[in-house]
Amino acid sequence: xxxxxxxxxxxxxxxxVCIDSDGCVFDTMEIKHKECFCPAMIKHWGxxxxxxxxxxxxxxENLYSKDRGQSRFITLYxxxxxxxxxxxxxxxxFEFPDTGTLKTWLEEALEVNNKTLAASHDPVLLxxxxxxxxxxxxxxxxxxxxxxxxxxxxxxxxxxxxxxxIVVSATARDALxxxxxxxxxxxxxxxxxxxxxGTKKECIRAVKDHYAxxxxxxxxxxxxxxxxxxxxxxxxxxxxxxxxxxSWKEMKEIYLERFLDGGYRGEMEEMVIRRFxxxxxxxxxxKRGEAQVRLS
Numbered sequence: 001x002x003x004x005x006x007x008x009x010x011x012x013x014x015x016x017v018c019i020d021s022d023g024c025v026f027d028t029m030e031i032k033h034k035e036c037f038c039p040a041m042i043k044h045w046g047x048x049x050x051x052x053x054x055x056x057x058x059x060x061e062n063l064y065s066k067d068r069g070q071s072r073f074i075t076l077y078x079x080x081x082x083x084x085x086x087x088x089x090x091x092x093x094f095e096f097p098d099t100g101t102l103k104t105w106l107e108e109a110l111e112v113n114n115k116t117l118a119a120s121h122d123p124v125l126l127x128x129x130x131x132x133x134x135x136x137x138x139x140x141x142x143x144x145x146x147x148x149x150x151x152x153x154x155x156x157x158x159x160x161x162x163x164x165x166i167v168v169s170a171t172a173r174d175a176l177x178x179x180x181x182x183x184x185x186x187x188x189x190x191x192x193x194x195x196x197x198g199t200k201k202e203c204i205r206a207v208k209d210h211y212a213x214x215x216x217x218x219x220x221x222x223x224x225x226x227x228x229x230x231x232x233x234x235x236x237x238x239x240x241x242x243x244x245x246x247s248w249k250e251m252k253e254i255y256l257e258r259f260l261d262g263g264y265r266g267e268m269e270e271m272v273i274r275r276f277x278x279x280x281x282x283x284x285x286x287k288r289g290e291a292q293v294r295l296s
Contacts, residue, residue, distance in 0.1 A: 006198075006206040009191055015163035015260070016211045018204055018229075020069065020220040022171055024239045025152045026179055028143055033062045036138035041076060044131040045097050053089050057082040060284045068241065068280060069222025071170045071195065072132065073112050077102050086286060098124050113195050136172050143175070148183060149239075151248030158252060160188040162260055167192045168203045168218070168228070200228035208232050217259050219251070223280070226273065235259065235269055238276035 023029035038058040041047065047054040061067050061079045070078075080099055083089050101124040109116050117129035148156070159165060165188055169176055173194035180186040193203040200220075208216050218229035221239040229236035237255055239247040255272070258264040281288070 005191065006193070006203065009166075009207050009210075011164055011210040012190060013162060013164050014211065015215040016166065016207065016217070017159050017163045017259075018166045018168040018200075018207075018216070018218045018234075019156065020200070020218075020222070020225050020239075021167055021169040021176055021179065023069065023241065023244075024219060024221040024225075025148050025156065025185075026146055026183075027149055027244070028146050028179065029063055029068075031143055031146070032139055033059060035142050037062065037072065037135050040131050040134045040138060041079070044127060044134065045080065047083075050083065050089055050092055050094050053083055053086060054079070056286075057086070057284070064241075064280065065284065066223045066280045066282050069170070069220065069224045071112055071199070072135065073102070073128065074106060076128065076131070077106060082284065088286070097127070101125055102128055111198065115196065136174070139172070139175050140178075143179075144182070146179070148185070149244045149248055151245060151252055153183070153185065155248050155252040155256060156185060157188060158256060163217075164190045166190055166203075166207060168200045169193065170195050170200065172196075200225060201231050204228055204232045204234065208234055214262060214265055217264070223277075226276075235264055236273065237264075237269075238272060240276055240279050242279060 019025060022032060038055055041058060042051050042054050058075075058079045061075050061082060067075060067078060077099055080096065084096055101122045105125055106112060114129060114132050117125050117132065120126065156165065167176055167180065167189055171194060173192065173196055176192050176194055177186065180189060180192070191207070197203055198206070204216075204218060213233050214235065216234035217237055218225055218234060219237045219239060220226065220229075221241055221244070226236045226238065237251060237259070255264060255268075258268060
């Protein structure tokens with residue numbers, strides 16, 4: 001599927017709304033990361049002796065920091081790096097698994113997904129693949145029956161009447177299809193772009209030229225979603241982590257009409273983004289404590 005899916009896209013409206021899925025439309029981030037991603041990481045990367053710290057590092061990186069919403073492979077590497085730098089963890093004398101090839105792959109691979117991992121014979125990349133495949137199995141087994149955030153369905157349906165809707169997510173395709181279909185929203189979506197189609201930035205870039213720049217909006221819950229939008233010169237509306245219900249209510253009652261009539265540009269978008277920027281910290285709690293000591 002991949003690139004052909006994007007190349008074959010044809011617009012049905014003169015406006016486009018790209019929407020992230022996990023943590024944005026669906027309240028699936030907590031269950032996926034705490035019950036699926038993190039346990040599989042501890043198992044496949046041999047982190048049992050420091051599992052308490054591994055959970056905290058993974059959850060900060062993927063749920064409570066400005067790195068939220070990145071590719072699973074990027075946050076796997078960054079979570080292990082966070083553990084290596086943690087002073088308390090150093091006291092254990094734990095020997096960390098090799099991640100050198102994973103770092104190189106993230107920097108050099110044309111596509112960062114299970115398909116390219118499966119083509120490798122490197123033991124570190126094959127370990128990464130086994131972890132990723134188990135994550136998919138855990139998600140398929142565990143994550144069911146989770147509805148959209150209150151207000152999200154209504155906003156998506158209202159937007160779909162006047163704009164093409166494309167799901168742009170780093171999640172596996174099977175999970176996206178299942179979640180949007182079981183909630184009766186798949187028929188209102190023109191395209192599902194998963195991790196197999198490329199990064200969010202690449203997916204937006206592939207379809208945005210069918211529309212005027214001020215008629216393309218990305219809705220997401222992470223700074224990476226905002227960068228993907230702005231790197232493509234299109235608008236961004238944030239779903240604030242921890243304040244999702246209010247964010248969707250404001251979209252439906254205020255900002256939807258402003259986007260449709262062209263009034264969301266400039267000061268209005270900047271104001272909404274300023275509120276969003278204060279929701280997530282850059283440093284984990286254990287490093288913030290160290291920074292305060294250095295400054296005092």
